[in-house]
Amino acid sequence: MQLPATARRYVRFGPFTVDFVAREVRNSRGKITLQDRPFQILAMLLELPGELVTREQLRERLWPSDTFVDFDHSINTAVKKLREALENGDGRGRYIETLHKRGYRFIGTVEEVAAFNAAAASPDVGQFPVSDPELLPGRRHRRLLYLASVAAVGLFLIALRAGESTGSIRQWWNTLRGFPKPIRSLAVLPLQNLSQNPDDDYFADGLTDALITDLGNLSGLRVISHTSVMAYKNAGKPLSQITRELDVDAIIEGTVLRSGDKLRVTTQLVRASPEEHVWAERYERDVGDLISLEKQLALAIAHEVTGRLTTAEETALSSNGTTNLKAYEAYLRGRYLWKDRTSKAASGAGAYFEQALGEDPHYALAYSGLADYYAVGWGSWLNVPLARRYAQKAVELRPDLAETHASLGIVLQYQCEFAQAGAELRRAVELNPNYAMAHHWYAIHLVVMGRVQDALAENEQARRLDPFSLPINFYRTYILLNLRQYKQAMEQAEIVGAIEPVNAAHRLRAMIYWAQGQVPEAIVEEKAASGFQPVPGRPASYWDEVARVFEKRGLQAATLMALEIEELACNKPHDVRVSESLTCDPGMIAGLYHQVGDKEKTLYWLNRGIDESRKSSNGQCWVANTLETSYDDMRSDPRFREILRRLGLPENTN
Numbered sequence: 001m002q003l004p005a006t007a008r009r010y011v012r013f014g015p016f017t018v019d020f021v022a023r024e025v026r027n028s029r030g031k032i033t034l035q036d037r038p039f040q041i042l043a044m045l046l047e048l049p050g051e052l053v054t055r056e057q058l059r060e061r062l063w064p065s066d067t068f069v070d071f072d073h074s075i076n077t078a079v080k081k082l083r084e085a086l087e088n089g090d091g092r093g094r095y096i097e098t099l100h101k102r103g104y105r106f107i108g109t110v111e112e113v114a115a116f117n118a119a120a121a122s123p124d125v126g127q128f129p130v131s132d133p134e135l136l137p138g139r140r141h142r143r144l145l146y147l148a149s150v151a152a153v154g155l156f157l158i159a160l161r162a163g164e165s166t167g168s169i170r171q172w173w174n175t176l177r178g179f180p181k182p183i184r185s186l187a188v189l190p191l192q193n194l195s196q197n198p199d200d201d202y203f204a205d206g207l208t209d210a211l212i213t214d215l216g217n218l219s220g221l222r223v224i225s226h227t228s229v230m231a232y233k234n235a236g237k238p239l240s241q242i243t244r245e246l247d248v249d250a251i252i253e254g255t256v257l258r259s260g261d262k263l264r265v266t267t268q269l270v271r272a273s274p275e276e277h278v279w280a281e282r283y284e285r286d287v288g289d290l291i292s293l294e295k296q297l298a299l300a301i302a303h304e305v306t307g308r309l310t311t312a313e314e315t316a317l318s319s320n321g322t323t324n325l326k327a328y329e330a331y332l333r334g335r336y337l338w339k340d341r342t343s344k345a346a347s348g349a350g351a352y353f354e355q356a357l358g359e360d361p362h363y364a365l366a367y368s369g370l371a372d373y374y375a376v377g378w379g380s381w382l383n384v385p386l387a388r389r390y391a392q393k394a395v396e397l398r399p400d401l402a403e404t405h406a407s408l409g410i411v412l413q414y415q416c417e418f419a420q421a422g423a424e425l426r427r428a429v430e431l432n433p434n435y436a437m438a439h440h441w442y443a444i445h446l447v448v449m450g451r452v453q454d455a456l457a458e459n460e461q462a463r464r465l466d467p468f469s470l471p472i473n474f475y476r477t478y479i480l481l482n483l484r485q486y487k488q489a490m491e492q493a494e495i496v497g498a499i500e501p502v503n504a505a506h507r508l509r510a511m512i513y514w515a516q517g518q519v520p521e522a523i524v525e526e527k528a529a530s531g532f533q534p535v536p537g538r539p540a541s542y543w544d545e546v547a548r549v550f551e552k553r554g555l556q557a558a559t560l561m562a563l564e565i566e567e568l569a570c571n572k573p574h575d576v577r578v579s580e581s582l583t584c585d586p587g588m589i590a591g592l593y594h595q596v597g598d599k600e601k602t603l604y605w606l607n608r609g610i611d612e613s614r615k616s617s618n619g620q621c622w623v624a625n626t627l628e629t630s631y632d633d634m635r636s637d638p639r640f641r642e643i644l645r646r647l648g649l650p651e652n653t654n
Contacts, residue, residue: 011046013095013108016086018046025085037062037074038082045096045106054103072281077303079104080279183271183305185222185248188212190233191265194257204256205230206332207265207294209339211252213403214298216434217316218306224248225436225466226339243272246467250278252301263287267297269304279304291320291328321398327359327366334369349373350381364398367391371407375414387411395424402432410441413448416613418648421445436466443475450650452482470500477508482630486516503532519555523547535583538565556596563592586612594631602634606643 011018015027023039025032034042040062044053058075079096086095095108188211193204209226216223224246232242239251254267268280281300285293299317302309309317322328334352350373356366367390375387391408398404409424422445428438439462446455456479462472473496480489489512497505506529513522527543534540542565550558570584586609593601634640641651 010113011110012113013046013106013110017113018042032085034085035078035081037078038085041075041078041104042082042086045104046110049106049108049110052099052103052105055101057103076279076281181249181273183249184220185224186215186250186252186305187224187229187242187246187248188215188252189229189242191253191267192255194255195259197258200256200258202333202336203258203329205233205336206329207256207290209332209335210294211298211301214295214317215301215305216432218302218313219310219433221305221434222248222465223434225434225469227436227470228466228468230339231468239270240272240275247464248272250305258287261287263290263293265293265297267301269301288325290325291323295320316400321365322356322360322363324360324363327356327363330356330359331363331366331369334366334373338369338373346373347381362397364394364401364404367394367397368401368403368407371411375407375411384411384414388415400431402428402435402438405431406435406438406441409438409445413441413445416647418445418449422449433461434465436462436469436472439465440469440472440475443479447479447482448649452479455479456483468499470496470504473499474504474508478511481512481515484515486512503529506532517555519550519558520547523550559592559596563589566592584612591630594634599634599637603637603639603643606640607646610643610646 009019009021011020016032017026018024019026020043023036025034025039025042041058044058044061055075062075079098083096095106097105097107099105188208191204191208193201208229212223212226212229215221228246235242239253243249243251249272251270251272252267253270254265257264262284263286264282264284266280266282269278270276271278279300281297283293283297295318299309299314302313302317322331330352334349334356337352338346338349340346350370353366353369353373356363356369360366371387371391371394373387374381374383374390388408388411391404391411394401394404395408405424406428409421409428412418412421412424422442425438425442425445428435429442432438439458443455443458443462446452446458456476459472459476459479462469463476466472473492477489477492477496480486480492490509493505493508493512496508506525510522510525510529513519513525523543523546526546530538530543535542539545542562546558546562549561566585566589570586570589586605590602590605590609593605631640635651644651
């Protein structure tokens with residue numbers, strides 16, 4: 001009768017020898033690195049070779065009942081690491097057999113040995129044990145060469161840890177050893193809604209968004225934003241094409257099935273190159289456990305992708321914004337509508353954010369959602385002072401979240417409090433470098449501050465995270481226009497047209513043509529844009545009349561004619577403007593007067609723009625957005641510098 005493995009010092013299987021006292025596994029090449037739990041699982045399997053060791057037995061031995069852990073994920077991870085150490089991760093199951101949903105069985109031949117012996121552990125090495133004092137000269141030389149190689153590798157690894165190019169050296173070293181390339185970028189594709197109710201789409205998309213947000217907190221991992229992955233919803237494209245288009249190393253895909261009060265979520269991690277399924281898991285929970293399920297799922301994916309999490313990352317992934325399921329669902333619905341980027345859809349987002357706060361008055365993300373709703377809106381509900389109160393409350397509740405600081409930052413930007421706005425937006429980027437909107441809003445701030453080249457770099461960061469975002473791509477065109485890179489700006493406008501073919505690209509092309517003095521082309525684009533979205537107060541024949549005057553009397557006359565109509569709207573009483581939905585844009589009027597060379601009226605309308613914004617019910621300070629490089633020729637005028645001082649803007653640009 002065999003003794004149990006724990007009563008023996010050494011056992012051997014294949015080329016491996018296990019030392020139970022030292023808790024080590026070795027072969028002819030040296031020690032095999034195994035963490036504690038994979039080693040304990042191996043020891044239990046070796047106690048009963050050929051017999052089933054159930055998952056419940058493993059749980060009782062390794063995860064006591066008072067230990068809070070996602071057991072399924074933990075045991076799967078431990079067995080995977082054990083297999084990688086013993087079987088090169090090829091999945092052939094030389095030693096460990098999986099019995100589906102039951103447990104594992106050791107299927108190799110196990111024998112007791114007196115001590116570790118390299119020759120016995122690896123018969124093809126030769127007839128002489130390493131410890132034999134009578135080694136042949138040739139073998140002694142090979143042994144010395146082996147020891148020298150080990151020493152060289154050790155010195156290399158020390159240098160690797162200290163070197164500035166650690167990442168690239170480590171990647172080269174792992175490739176040399178046959179390890180796959182580390183996952184540095186990831187896209188969570190829209191989880192597929194398998195329920196019969198299409199209204200549950202928000203539920204699947206909301207869970208997708210929550211995973212993206214949580215995984216975005218991992219340092220060193222680029223996670224594609226919600227807007228861009230939604231472009232692949234029901235697209236049916238092969239994974240190889242998606243990873244190429246999004247420029248990512250791996251994809252998360254899965255399904256959500258909600259039936260009554262039951263919820264089933266399946267997910268899998270697929271590496272792009274070489275294409276392989278790295279990990280898959282299924283979770284079945286009550287709907288009431290949705291919040292904890294999402295956190296467990298995010299942790300499981302994070303462990304698979306990174307291998308190791310910092311304490312801060314573990315805490316960030318484990319912390320719940322709310323424990324109230326109704327509040328969480330309402331928030332998911334609100335974000336689902338807000339991110340649609342249309343006025344009609346976004347109009348309902350505010351009610352859901354309010355509902356979330358009704359369920360949980362301390363839910364910081366719901367306050368952040370309301371701040372974004374009232375500050376970055378597409379409708380009549382725009383109210384920046386109200387947005388500021390919500391954003392400040394969000395930061396007060398959760399100063400550790402990028403979303404709360406970003407919401408406050410863009411509100412302050414729109415209120416022309418630029419120093420504080422910049423600080424809040426920088427903090428948001430620091431807290432979560434994967435939050436695309438923080439980069440986008442910070443780029444807006446940098447343009448207004450005259451740092452246009454820096455804004456382009458910040459916009460590029462946003463675009464890498466959210467390549468199909470309409471506002472990010474739209475604003476990139478505006479930045480390139482400020483840099484007077486007209487060819488690149490026009491190319492970018494075409495990209496915008498592919499994302500939103502109805503209106504946005506016409507407005508951008510018109511701006512580019514105006515900047516280059518191509519008036520007929522600009523008017524054609526303006527007419528096309530106004531056909532999609534007429535401007536209140538402008539007659540239908542507005543651009544035809546501008547074109548007629550331009551042809552007969554030139555650009556200056558056409559501009560002055562346009563100014564008459566724009567000034568007419570601004571000179572009407574405020575209550576009339578509101579009742580007739582008239583738009584008054586002093587910044588645009590100032591720009592037109594600047595274009596025709598009327599400095600005095602340019603200064604008048606810039607100052608009036610500041611006064612209008614301070615009296616405005618929505619509290620926005622739009623005139624600041626007109627003061628970038630287009631006014632460089634006026635920066636020597638003391639009156640213009642006074643306008644910059646009133647707005648808290650730098651007097652010089654880089």
